[in-house]
Amino acid sequence: MDISSRARSIPPSLVFELDARVGELRRAGEDVVSLGAGQPDFPGPEEAVRAAQRSVEGGNVGYTPASGIPDLRAAAAEHVGRVSGLSYEAKQLVVTSGAKEALALALAVACDPGDEVILPSPGWLSYGPMCQAVDAVPVPVPGDPDRGFRWDPAALDAAVTSRTRAVIVNSPSNPTGLVYSRDELAAIARVCADRDLLLVSDEIYWPFVFDGAFVSPASLPGMAERTIVVNGLSKSHSMTGWRIGFLAATPAIAKAAGSLKSHLSSNAATPSQHAALAALRAGDAHAEMMKDAFERRRGLALAAVAEMPDVVLEPPAGAFYVFPRVDAYYGGDITGSVALCASLLEHERLAVVPGAAFGEDRCIRLSIAAADEVLAEGLARMARHLAALREGVAGRTA
Ligand SMILES: Cc1ncc(COP(=O)(O)O)c(C=O)c1O
Structure with missing residues (x-):
């Protein structure tokens, strides 16, 4: 076949x-x-390992709500809010199987077939295939090689068409290590606002900024409503195989992503969710x-x-x-x-x-x-x- x-x-x-x-x-x-x-x-953090052990040994391994156990959603809302400089409610959070699933859900919720999504180039290699998986069209927009592969906002604007639905921003970036400043993000945000686009902000490397400071585009004026924040514990907590990510967005987007997830994969693995809760409670050390x-x-x-x-x-x-x-x-x-x-x-x-x-x-x-x-x-x-x-x-x- x-x-x-x-x-x-x-x-x-x-x-x-x-x-x-x-x-x-x-x-x-x-x-x-x-x-x-x-x-x-x-x-990963020892606290995470112990919490997962308790979950498994206590038989606490059944299904949870598709969007995550309530305590973890609340802790993730607090965490993502603190990182991005916003205040989220638990209902705005979906706990996912890694940041990958959060990105896939964000694209599935944002795009109809044929919609275009602007991607950083060079950029992480899964963004394009993820767009294709939801029948959206990836549109890589090259960054300026002489400026650390930063986007020129004019080039970004020129890539927008009547089918463009979203822009993916990944700062700090895989693979370039580019970190956008607040002013640079404001220029990107302006394009999104002027052209009525969603911004998907992949913040998975947020703790690892050596020069400058981490800024989430969601924290810029007017951007909370049009930004889907993707984060997770794979990199920040060295918990790659535990597969815990987060999506934070408006209640309507989070609800739609949660419904989709309830059909596609149900909840993120239950012991991993307990581990993630313990890891978040352990702080940033x-x-x-x-x-x-x-x-x-x-x-x-x-x-x-x-x-x-x-x-x-x-x-x-x-x-x-x-x-x-x-x-x-x-x-x-x-x-x-x-x-x-x-x-x-x-x-x-x-x-x-x-x-x-x-x-x-x-x-x-x-x-x-x-x-x-x-x-x-x-x-x-x-x-x-x-x-x-x-x-x-x-x-x-x-
Ligand atoms: C930029 C970026 N986003 C997302 C991911 C996926 O993270 P996760 O392992 O939590 O699915 C990666 C992993 O390499 C990444 O580099």
């Missing part, structure tokens, strides 16, 4: 594919350094500890990359990636970022993600959410491989 054209048009997530390949190589006994997946190397580590590792990465000839890297202001420009090394077999990453894995057993996956083929993405010694080893392998390419050795044998 044929699968739908929609499903045919959506490739698997390259990051998950890369992770699977790393797993295969490791099972075959290879010494692979992975700076691929965006996963903090720290364990865990995130602050990770932020300090990521900032230190950003320094390690910048220093190492500075020694690599013709690699260009602006310090990322936030998140936990570096996105160096490496196209000086393209040529011969190295036809672009995909080939370079394949070559790094082949020759140096270093896993990093091609910039092409994010819409910028001149760059590659390295996660700095890896232990210092893993990061140092990964950077050393990258330097060695680039040196070999310069000498024309590895490219010929790849």
